[in-house]
Amino acid sequence: MSTPTRPGQNARLVAPRLVQPNEEFAVRLLIQHPMETGFRRDDSGKPVLANSIETITIEFENELLWRGHVLNALAANPSITVRTALTKSGTFRANWRDQEGNVGSTSAEVRVIGA
Amino acid sequence: MVLNSHCEPSEATQKFNLKKPFHSVQLFALLCFSTGAIVCAQPISKPYEPSQLKSGATFMSPHLQKQQADDDQNPAMLWVDSGRALFERDCKACHSDPRGLASKLPRVLASTTVATLESQINACQSTRVKGSATPYALESEPLLSLTAYVAFSSRDMKQEIASNVTQTAAWQRARTMFHAVQGKLDFSCAACHDKLAGKRVRTQAISQGHGVGFPAYRTDWQTLGSLNRRLRACFFGMEANVPAASDKILAELELYLAWRAEGLPLEAPAVRR
Numbered sequence: 001m002s003t004p005t006r007p008g009q010n011a012r013l014v015a016p017r018l019v020q021p022n023e024e025f026a027v028r029l030l031i032q033h034p035m036e037t038g039f040r041r042d043d044s045g046k047p048v049l050a051n052s053i054e055t056i057t058i059e060f061e062n063e064l065l066w067r068g069h070v071l072n073a074l075a076a077n078p079s080i081t082v083r084t085a086l087t088k089s090g091t092f093r094a095n096w097r098d099q100e101g102n103v104g105s106t107s108a109e110v111r112v113i114g115a
Numbered sequence: 116m117v118l119n120s121h122c123e124p125s126e127a128t129q130k131f132n133l134k135k136p137f138h139s140v141q142l143f144a145l146l147c148f149s150t151g152a153i154v155c156a157q158p159i160s161k162p163y164e165p166s167q168l169k170s171g172a173t174f175m176s177p178h179l180q181k182q183q184a185d186d187d188q189n190p191a192m193l194w195v196d197s198g199r200a201l202f203e204r205d206c207k208a209c210h211s212d213p214r215g216l217a218s219k220l221p222r223v224l225a226s227t228t229v230a231t232l233e234s235q236i237n238a239c240q241s242t243r244v245k246g247s248a249t250p251y252a253l254e255s256e257p258l259l260s261l262t263a264y265v266a267f268s269s270r271d272m273k274q275e276i277a278s279n280v281t282q283t284a285a286w287q288r289a290r291t292m293f294h295a296v297q298g299k300l301d302f303s304c305a306a307c308h309d310k311l312a313g314k315r316v317r318t319q320a321i322s323q324g325h326g327v328g329f330p331a332y333r334t335d336w337q338t339l340g341s342l343n344r345r346l347r348a349c350f351f352g353m354e355a356n357v358p359a360a361s362d363k364i365l366a367e368l369e370l371y372l373a374w375r376a377e378g379l380p381l382e383a384p385a386v387r388r
Contacts, residue, residue, distance in 0.1 A: 032193035076337035
């Protein structure tokens, strides 16, 4: 009765809950993904198929903030930090897709004081 | 010439003298006989006093220490997240609070085998969890997730161990293994981790060899791994015979490590290199 976790299913998007207007802060994304290179073999000697995350996007209220075509540029369980500043409250959303077609997304809400 | 041959020990005697374990056993037996039960009844001293205990994180680079300290940067927390979901589905009915489950493991069962965190979860999985009869494979994602969550739930709790553990055969076998010189490099676990902690082997700092951070995320593996896997990596590094993952000596070594680390707070899931 095991639940095989899909690559890229688990992730954390971390941003401060409350910020000042125009205050710079970090939005940090951490994705659980093996980023298989295709060069490894499993215990039985069979090659493990390459499967990396192709694209990652971070949006704020449906407006593109950061986009990366990453592939093998990142290690396993990639961590990405984007620095930004806001004038209005809203939600950050991160989306990603790997070579096998697995997609994932997660979001974090930020409130701007007095906005 | 005749005199010489009398004075110099023969090759056979020299070899005999080099066998240090036997020598120390002789000495120990002699001590026991000469001073009687008082010496024998003394508790076996540990390599580190409770105030001297330092977890593996102390010997890591500042970068990895920082990554471990921040749950949002520690990749192992992703396994904790999925472990929490699994625990709530399968385990919550009996274990309402996971806190303290991991700090009392490993322990010796009535059957004289050693229960580790992994084997204990699998024992539940194959007997008690509804609709499941098969245990998880070692190093499989669901088992890593569950062990990570259960160990995480006991974070900052002190490692506990039964006071009579030193009288069990499992502990004694593990102690012998820990002190045995083995592999191509003539190393033993004790030679480095009991005596040379803080010094360096090549570029790496030698730790005190405690397992309180496991299951841990190793940058070497690029994934989470159990203490069982880490111990096999130790044997590989010593260029000694690597036991199979199912070998009971690995569980017994986990028990011995827990005895050495008694009182040290758990810090799983840790980040190691």
